[in-house]
Amino acid sequence: MRLSQLFFTTLRDDPSDAEMPSHRLLLRAGYVRQLGAGLYSLLPLGLRVNHRVEQVIREEMDRIGCQEVEMPVVHPADLWRRTGRYDLIGPEMARFKDRAGRDMVIAMTHEEVVAHLLSDIIRSYRQLPAMIYHFQTKFRDEPRSRGGLIRVREFVMKDSYSADRDEAGLDTSYWAHHAAYTRIFQRLGLDAIAVASDVGMMGGSQAHEFMALNPAGEDVLVLCESGDYAANRQVAVITRPDPAAEAPAAVEEVETPGTTTIASLAAFLGIGPERTAKAAFFVTGDGRLITAIVRGDHEVNETKLVNAIAAKGGIRPAQVEEIRNAGMEPGYGSPVGAHGTLVVVDALAARSPNLVAGANRAGFHLRNVNVGRDFSADIVADITSVMEGDSCPTCGQPLILRSGIEVGNIFKLGTKYTDALDAKYLGEDGERHPIVMGSYGIGLGRSVACIVEAHHDSKGIAWPDEVAPYAAHLVAIGTNKDASVVEIAERLHALAADSGREILYDDREESPGVKFKDAELMGMPWILTISPRSLAAGGVEVTRRATGERSTRPIAEVEVFLREGAFPV
């Protein structure tokens, strides 16, 4: 491909609203353009990268026996009503009516369509297990897109689905995907870590997320340095030692003016935060007020809280008026007298004796509050977040926290969707059984962005070989001084195209500086410079973009590279 013909342009200055390196560089180097919030066009270079990533995924999916299909982006709403998600999912799912007035939705995922397909195709246990996948556009009207290509509203996802006879079969399909994903991210040059995760709105019994470590990541990962524990902080298991046993002492009201935070309260009383109880208030989707009690040195984990109370429609922090209306005082909130609210107490807080809790009265706290004696817990569960330094549940070593970007996820769904859509098979036993499903996703654009995050330097992108839009970037310098430069460059360019390994060829009438800067910005793995100087030195100057290693190689060796994809050793 001649740069003089390529539909692109590079930018010398960073676009002012791009902050993440991947966003900045993909814009500057001419891979993508923004259309609106969370909406991007892929230019030819960007699309080629997407195709390369797709191909890696396709090969690994095929390898585990997953078969490629394609399902629609527009679905009848009725299908989503039957699984209950039409009403469960909020405004992030786009809805419209077709010309006949039928309710339709724009796909944000494809479990419904797959279950519908399974009910049509699968009749007998002899057809199971079965796995299908496709690359398809999803639209999720996110409250807020961010980070360039990291979080967008419209994107292509590789989503695959497994269909099995039973849980054991699902387990096999699930771990086959786990292994395939591990290979995929390795091949893509992504150092992705699989972490145990929440099943969220997908439902199901087990899930992992594949996380690319990145300081700008939206998720917090809990990792053990020995490698034997990795979980999303939303679900990471707490292992904290019990506090020393103490005989319950008498409750005592104490005046504590201006101590609306745990830090100020602990300082005022001259005690550690672990001797206090913190009350946090939430409201469920159906309007119930929740009083969550954790120890002062811990933080409420909303995911765990939602799971503990099985709150449909999630929870949100309560507003001051809502807390007051329930007869409690923000800043001095207390489970003692939390009338009419659902009291959820953290397991460790419940085992901690004689805590200082609020008095539900401004300026006052209560000493020596004990669960069971002074107030009753409706639910006792682990509802706090792991903190840096907590013990690994496997080996006891201190845990560390890292930020990550979710590039893939795998879910054991079970029969939630096949039950709803009546997708059953006839077993060996002659009975009809629901098909057991799993679902597995990889975001294409997000993966591309994460690859750039992991493979760039101050000059630009440095694509791994496996995903580069072109293997090499040919730069011709001094074309007016020596006609043979153009002649050889043209020949190499044609040779590559004829061999089915097209390369980029900078045939523009630009100064050497511009050509070199653009080549480094655009990031092809090999930069081939041909000039009177290189010819005098014996051939073509070959630069490895990622490392900057440079050598001059005979033209014949470059021809081998262009024909076969690798230099002779």
Place this chain on the structure above:
RNA sequence: CGGGGCGUAGCGUAGUGGCUAACGCACGUGCUUUGGGAGCACGAGACCGUGGGUUCGAAUCCCGCCGCCCCGACCA
């Protein structure tokens, strides 16, 4: 949806009540130049996001709306 920021040429910016809206890069033409974002000359390109208001006069002040970015809420 809450908080903050920003909308001036393709990109980056200046101009914050008063002449024909300025500069750099990019773009076009010509000449020179060709190993690290070249030089000279000429040129094209802007309803200053949008609607209203204040004023003799608005890119500039006021109000509404729209859009984008960041933080939070949210997130398969």
